[in-house]
Amino acid sequence: MDHLDQLEAQSIYIFREAFARLKKIALLWSLGKDSNVMIWLARKAFFGRMPFPALHVDTGKKFPEMYRFRDHYGKEWELDLRVEPCPPIDAVDPTLPPAARSAARKTEGLKMALGKYGFDGLIAGIRRDEEATRAKERVFSPRGLEGNWDVRDQPPEFWDHFNASPPQGAHLRIHPILHWTEADIWAYTKRENIPIIPLYLAKNGKRYRSLGDQDITNPVNSNASTIDEILIELEQTKVPERAGRALDHETEDAFERLRVAGYL
Amino acid sequence: MNMLVTPASPATPNGTTRPQVRIVIVGHVDHGKSTLVGRLLHETGSLPDGKLDMLKAVSARRGMPFEWSFLLDALQTERDQGITIDTTQIRFRTNSRDIVLIDAPGHAEFLRNMITGASQADGAVLIIDALEGVRDQTRRHGYLLHLLGVKQVAVVVNKMDRVDFSADRFKAIGDEISAHLNGLGVTPTAVIPISARDGDGVAERTDRISWYKGPTVVEALDALEPARPLEALALRLPVQAIYKFDDRRIVAGRIESGSLIAGDEIVIMPAGKIARIKTVESWPATPVAGRQGAGRSVGITLDRELFLERGDIVAHAGTAPRETRRLRARIFWLHDKPLAKGDQLLVRCGPKESRATVVAIEKAVDPGELSSSENKAIGRNHVGEIDISLSNPIATDPYTENPRTGRLVIEVSGRIAGGGLVLSVDAGQRAVPVDIVPVESALRPDERSARYRHNGAVVWLTGLPASGKSTLAKALERRLFSNGGSPILLDGDTLRAGLNSDLGFSATDRSENIRRLAEVATHLARNGHIAIVAAVSPAREDRATARRIADTLFREIHVATPAEVCEERDPKGHYKKARAGALASFTGIGNDYEAPQAAEFVIDTSKRTVAEAADEIERMLKTSGVLFDELVDLAANI
Numbered sequence: 001m002d003h004l005d006q007l008e009a010q011s012i013y014i015f016r017e018a019f020a021r022l023k024k025i026a027l028l029w030s031l032g033k034d035s036n037v038m039i040w041l042a043r044k045a046f047f048g049r050m051p052f053p054a055l056h057v058d059t060g061k062k063f064p065e066m067y068r069f070r071d072h073y074g075k076e077w078e079l080d081l082r083v084e085p086c087p088p089i090d091a092v093d094p095t096l097p098p099a100a101r102s103a104a105r106k107t108e109g110l111k112m113a114l115g116k117y118g119f120d121g122l123i124a125g126i127r128r129d130e131e132a133t134r135a136k137e138r139v140f141s142p143r144g145l146e147g148n149w150d151v152r153d154q155p156p157e158f159w160d161h162f163n164a165s166p167p168q169g170a171h172l173r174i175h176p177i178l179h180w181t182e183a184d185i186w187a188y189t190k191r192e193n194i195p196i197i198p199l200y201l202a203k204n205g206k207r208y209r210s211l212g213d214q215d216i217t218n219p220v221n222s223n224a225s226t227i228d229e230i231l232i233e234l235e236q237t238k239v240p241e242r243a244g245r246a247l248d249h250e251t252e253d254a255f256e257r258l259r260v261a262g263y264l
Numbered sequence: 265m266n267m268l269v270t271p272a273s274p275a276t277p278n279g280t281t282r283p284q285v286r287i288v289i290v291g292h293v294d295h296g297k298s299t300l301v302g303r304l305l306h307e308t309g310s311l312p313d314g315k316l317d318m319l320k321a322v323s324a325r326r327g328m329p330f331e332w333s334f335l336l337d338a339l340q341t342e343r344d345q346g347i348t349i350d351t352t353q354i355r356f357r358t359n360s361r362d363i364v365l366i367d368a369p370g371h372a373e374f375l376r377n378m379i380t381g382a383s384q385a386d387g388a389v390l391i392i393d394a395l396e397g398v399r400d401q402t403r404r405h406g407y408l409l410h411l412l413g414v415k416q417v418a419v420v421v422n423k424m425d426r427v428d429f430s431a432d433r434f435k436a437i438g439d440e441i442s443a444h445l446n447g448l449g450v451t452p453t454a455v456i457p458i459s460a461r462d463g464d465g466v467a468e469r470t471d472r473i474s475w476y477k478g479p480t481v482v483e484a485l486d487a488l489e490p491a492r493p494l495e496a497l498a499l500r501l502p503v504q505a506i507y508k509f510d511d512r513r514i515v516a517g518r519i520e521s522g523s524l525i526a527g528d529e530i531v532i533m534p535a536g537k538i539a540r541i542k543t544v545e546s547w548p549a550t551p552v553a554g555r556q557g558a559g560r561s562v563g564i565t566l567d568r569e570l571f572l573e574r575g576d577i578v579a580h581a582g583t584a585p586r587e588t589r590r591l592r593a594r595i596f597w598l599h600d601k602p603l604a605k606g607d608q609l610l611v612r613c614g615p616k617e618s619r620a621t622v623v624a625i626e627k628a629v630d631p632g633e634l635s636s637s638e639n640k641a642i643g644r645n646h647v648g649e650i651d652i653s654l655s656n657p658i659a660t661d662p663y664t665e666n667p668r669t670g671r672l673v674i675e676v677s678g679r680i681a682g683g684g685l686v687l688s689v690d691a692g693q694r695a696v697p698v699d700i701v702p703v704e705s706a707l708r709p710d711e712r713s714a715r716y717r718h719n720g721a722v723v724w725l726t727g728l729p730a731s732g733k734s735t736l737a738k739a740l741e742r743r744l745f746s747n748g749g750s751p752i753l754l755d756g757d758t759l760r761a762g763l764n765s766d767l768g769f770s771a772t773d774r775s776e777n778i779r780r781l782a783e784v785a786t787h788l789a790r791n792g793h794i795a796i797v798a799a800v801s802p803a804r805e806d807r808a809t810a811r812r813i814a815d816t817l818f819r820e821i822h823v824a825t826p827a828e829v830c831e832e833r834d835p836k837g838h839y840k841k842a843r844a845g846a847l848a849s850f851t852g853i854g855n856d857y858e859a860p861q862a863a864e865f866v867i868d869t870s871k872r873t874v875a876e877a878a879d880e881i882e883r884m885l886k887t888s889g890v891l892f893d894e895l896v897d898l899a900a901n902i
Binding site for chain 1: 545
């Protein structure tokens with residue numbers, strides 16, 4: 001087994017545990033490279049079909065390429081796709097800086113979707129290498145009744161034994177690709193020939209490393225126009241993956257505050 | 265907490281594979297652990313270019329003498345700063361091995377690292393200060409290795425420069441620690457005199473220890489046996505789920521050890537059902553050809569429809585795991601509330617879970633102190649050995665046989681509260697103390713009586729050896745069966761061959777033998793069968809116990825054949841042997857048989873044929889309400 005085989009086998013194990021141990025789960029599909037890999041892994045875990053819904057919490061501000069991608073592959077992959085809207089900006093915590101406040105709409109949209117469907121597990125495509133607070137995550141991460149995350153009181157998790165009993169009304173976040181890196185995602189996307197949104201590939205010296213809402217996501221300087229070139233670029237770059245995400249950088253703790261409140 | 269298992273034989277850049285050995289270094293903090301690690305990294309060429317010069321410059325600038333331990337500290341800081349997954353391991357290479365050093369710093373992190381890492385260590389280095397010698401702490405660390413099941417231990421006597429490289433001093437320490445370790449069942453693979461600071465004995469045998477002929481530390485590490493790769497172990501595929509998304513019925517799970525391929529004959533534990541692997545399914549292409557090994561998440565289909573469930577283990581016939589309701593485990597406890605005897609838990613062994621009860625705390629130790637050992641409760645962050653009983657049978661292996669399936673976690677209120685290693689299965693003789701909830705049969709007794717035309721009963725035949733109990737019991741059994749009944753023979757000797765094979769012939773064991781016979785017979789009788797017990801059962805008190813257990817179901821028959829006749833018959837040759845003094849504790853010679861005073865029926869087989877005797881017993885069973893004389897209106901009872 002090579003490195004990618006090991007990552008894949010581990011993720012499949014996590015998917016199957018989530019499906020076996022929770023009653024009602026959904027996969028959060030942000031349409032980006034990570035969640036596309038997740039859907040691919042889910043179809044591997046369940047032999048061609050994903051036996052739970054794909055949930056797209058839609059801010060309405062994604063790139064047109066992303067919506068086209070969603071509509072096309074939602075059908076082609078036979079997903080049970082649920083598109084859920086987010087509340088308007090004035091419904092969100094006004095003390096947050098602008099970009100974070102905009103992103104927090106998604107947290108609220110997520111809460112509404114949770115309430116609507118009663119999911120007890122949400123599968124999310126976060127990775128430890130993305131960002132410091134994510135590095136501290138568990139694979140099965142309990143969330144409070146408000147969707148909040150208590151960093152200081154996380155249950156022990158070892159030997160692939162996960163805590164899967166959320167309190168009544170609360171839910172778990174399940175992170176099947178927590179152990180992957182950005183480079184792993186690209187190497188696997190290439191190996192498995194997983195479709196991607198073209199915005200990730202460089203055009204006119206710019207490309208998106210991470211895709212979010214149009215108004216708060218910026219491209220990085222890059223000439224990587226193929227996945228192979230992206231992999232080479234990742235080996236050399238010192239620029240963090242989320243550098244183009246405005247909300248991470250407004251204040252030192254903006255992202256942590258978002259995540260504690262239930263953001264991904 | 266991170267438990268990533270690295271492959272046992274990683275490929276190297278030049279394409280060869282080198283065995284990987286995981287080691288842990290223990291010893292008092294001042295005895296030179298960090299210095300030895302720093303020196304080892306240097307001597308084995310494992311440091312990045314310039315690292316050493318940089319540290320030397322830093323030391324010089326601060327006016328401090330260079331210490332090898334700075335190196336480890338520097339690496340530690342680097343690792344702490346980077347958010348990496350693998351924070352507890354340092355790698356270096358000897359001539360033929362890749363060594364993974366499992367770092368166990370500081371008390372707070374000690375337990376976590378010790379268990380997560382060192383439970384999978386293949387070997388250990390125990391370090392002792394030559395000046396201080398074997399101290400309590402050294403003994404505790406020896407105990408710790410024993411606790412972890414680490415059997416390959418290289419002892420290093422450090423700071424030999426401070427005892428003028430005295431061979432006598434070295435020998436005295438070596439003898440003392442060897443004796444201590446031997447007492448724990450651990451034999452040191454080497455005892456090595458070193459000065460980690462100066463390098464003597466680490467990678468080179470210097471003049472100062474010219475009297476020493478054994479291996480250096482690097483050589484000792486080079487000689488450690490790597491753990492067997494998981495693929496080399498027996499197949500264990502714990503079932504995560506059974507999927508039926510289409511016409512395939514796929515058994516899904518991750519291969520924890522061994523390998524499988526379509527066509528393999530498998531056994532599903534704990535039920536022990538046999539099947540053959542039809543296909544190995546996958547996506548997008550399926551089925552997959554070729555052997556699938558440990559670490560793979562797979563899906564298989566079987567050649568027959570069997571009832572399987574999550575938690576079952578797929579294995580190869582002949583190398584299947586043991587099924588048990590009882591096991592001993594060495595655990596570490598992370599919950600606020602101490603773990604105590606009688607506690608109810610949820611135990612998870614792979615995907616299998618079972619409710620469990622702590623039958624006994626065998627041992628409880630604070631791994632930070634290792635100073636006291638008790639057996640009342642295991643406190644938070646302490647370790648111990650426990651005996652647990654499970655409400656569902658599980659299939660598992662002792663961790664020494666399979667590190668992947670031989671481990672478990674304990675859940676309290678839906679949250680992981682501890683974990684540990686399976687030491688042995690089916691441990692302990694103690695009775696389960698609490699909360700047994702007997703399960704009733706699906707059938708009512710009257711449903712059975714309607715079919716068998718009798719009620720349940722225990723027909724207890726007692727009498728001297730060779731009095732004719734078994735013959736009579738068998739005749740009665742045949743008679744009742746011919747009439748459509750459900751008789752079951754429980755012969756004392758037969759049960760001694762199995763159920764009671766752990767019992768001898770002392771008075772206590774004989775009482776226990778009778779108690780078990782009575783329990784089994786009563787269980788059968790309560791379920792509508794006629795249990796015919798043929799047992800000498802010489803002690804009146806034991807038979808009284810049996811009557812108490814079976815209560816109104818009990819019918820005692822004294823087979824009162826005279827002693828002389830019994831001895832003359834002697835079909836098993838027991839009397840002859842006993843007379844010759846070759847059979848101790850034989851009932852029949854002497855006066856140790858206590859005849860019943862108020863049996864339901866007495867018969868002398870020297871005066872009756874077997875058929876006549878069976879007739880009379882049948883009559884007795886009719887008059888005492890066991891056998892139905894005629895058709896009974898059962899509807900009246902419903």
